[in-house]
Amino acid sequence: MVFDPFSEQHFNDPYDTYRRLRDEAPVYYSEKYDFYALTRHEDVAPAFKDFETFSSSRGVTLEEIQSGQHAHQPSIIWMDPPEHRRMRSLVNKVFTPRAIGKQEQVIRERITHHLAAADPDNFDVVADFSALFPVEVITTMLGVPESRRQDVRIWLELALQRPAGRSTMDKAGLQAMMDTGVLYYEIIQQRREQPADDMISALCAVEVQRDDGTATRLDDVEIAGFCTLLGAAGAETVAKLLGTAAVVFGRHPDQWQQLRADRSKIPAAVEELLRYEGPVQYDCRYTLKDVERHGVTIPAGSAVLLVGAAANRDERAFTNAEQFDINRDRTEAQNLAFGYGIHSCLGAALARSESTIALDHLLDFMPHYVVEVDKLQRVAMTSVNGYSSVPVRVVAGN
Template identity: 55%
Template sequence: MQSQLTFDPYSEEFFAQPHEIYRRMRAEAPVYYHEDLDFYALTRYEDVAAAARDFQTYSSAGGLDLAMMRSGEEPPKAILYMDPPEHGRMRGLVNKAFTPRAVEAQRATVIEVVRRCLESADPRRFDVVQEFSAIFPGEVITCMVGVPPADRQQFREWVQVALSYQPGQTAPDETTLTMLLNAAAYCYNLVLERRTQPQDDMISTLIAAEIQNEHGETTSLADDEITVFAMLVGGAGTETVTKLVANAVAAFARHPDQWQKLLDDRTKIPAAVEEVLRYDSPVLYTLRKTTRVVTVQGVTIPAGKPVFLCEVAANRDPDVFPDPDVFDIDRDHRRAQQLALGYGVHSCLGAALGRMETAIALDHLLDFMPRYEVIWDECRRVNASTVAGWGQLPVRVG
């Protein structure tokens, strides 16, 4: 007899085994309702994709997590918490930092940092996270933001601790708040410095930018708006790639035949990145709030309710992806777009950068460890409010 289906997005069971829980939700309760926490969750591809496109019904303005939505307080004025048209105006400014040319300009930096990490690594026991994937993405994104070299790893540590949640934790604790305040104070002071001494970085670009408000008036971004954006970009640009690269190493360890395909033909690396995103994305869900009553799969969701859009579940929907639990880097990704990096107006700003970083990391790892084994009994998983993955992933190079 099958146990009762329970989806607790803050439980240790979910962080450890999200795919099994999501499989049951797709089959048994594609529109899931949690009575105690009073939220809904969508897990089938067609429903998640439709909700991500429908910003008029599923609003981002309520916040990033349940605690934020329930506080009744207005979230910080940042692009993550905006709906069109305000979102479009802000995204237009920020896109300048992530144009194809701007991303490509970071390639040499990514390669240099990746090489530096691997040159100092001991192949007898190499922690893919602590010695590699937790270091180079933070170095790259904080460089783009404008953080000086001497402060980049400190900023990364603040963000990493601030985003870490323990199982059962539904809101920031004292440690989280302290780290957030440290990062906020640092970014605010950096904004003040750049107002008097602009440089070629994202903060300086945002200071100089002008934006039209809803009344057609031209305004500039306030110091606190730029501060929040710098923190969001620094956090998202670090944590997502950190966990994506580690997820890739874990997936290839369990499927060595797929690693061999990359050793034989490195032109398959971009497709491999897409398959890792589909197969084991670190972003477990995004959260929206309904602005009106909506019916999905015959279930009526009232207005004002939190709705989890479970992209990880959608990416293994068998109605869209044949043999969805099979890790296959030769999968034809033209048939359907994986949703790991968002969909619709809130698709990830740094998607191209994240793909490039992960591809470069895999290319260099193929040289560093053409044969390797994960020391599974020494691995440790960690989780944030919406992200989960490996905190320690030691390997032994063959």
């Protein structure tokens, strides 16, 4: 029983391994990488919420925890309460439902733009569509100039890339993170001089309560950290989810036709896609105390992978968990695709909105299609699974 999250096998299809882990090794230890992994829903969901045991303060990737260094600017993703609570409440002031709702026009405009330029006879769902528009939406919200928006996506892909067998970021990835930070720093300086109607300007204006009781503005590094986090989540999640959606519905054309017949099912379909094959595979935590699960003790000071993607396929939590079903009962168990607890994804509502609108448009653009399976290309990234290329042929149908 070997679980290697940096292997070719994992990038191509981790779900058989996840099933074996749940059944045979619900608390798994990797000697190669020195981490523990939890895969059952009953273990992963509570661990996401138990920040007093499973801490984010040392990082949220294996590389960060084991090196003791963050490759990015400081951000709430690497904080525990009470610091996290203060910073989360602050960003909630600018990343509001109203602010997200205002982006619907931008979402529809960018989706329409890219589909209008696409060739239905030679269409790559990822390269021609889903990789392009989500980053434009989130960077528009942030205030990134139009000419630099795709740079954010390209740099992020470089930072996340992990060729099979490599668990750490290479020089190109480190440079990409530096370039991202420089871009946001430059925009922050401009907004301090001349505010605009965007999130960076709002972050420059808000105040946060510090540990000593004083209220101060965020500094440049803190704002850049927020931007890096939001830009990354906003660019990657929907890009990978929609590529996967095309592949999954290609295998289940009857359910694609159900969506065509009843568009009100699209939000439920998004939830099932997130559960069945969501982009984020796992989050890493650092144990602050000994933890015992299933007769195994995880020592304090250990790196633990909370494998949400495995928990979302746990037959102990979901009926017929290994089956894709857009009509599934959503009340059975918590969907962990966007995390759970205090570190649940800030951009989840935006990602759901983008995915719902995009599927609605794709149903019209490719009402009947065939995936060119032999041309599919998987990504090799840390904690993220999905496709870099999903070529399809739009075919005639009723």
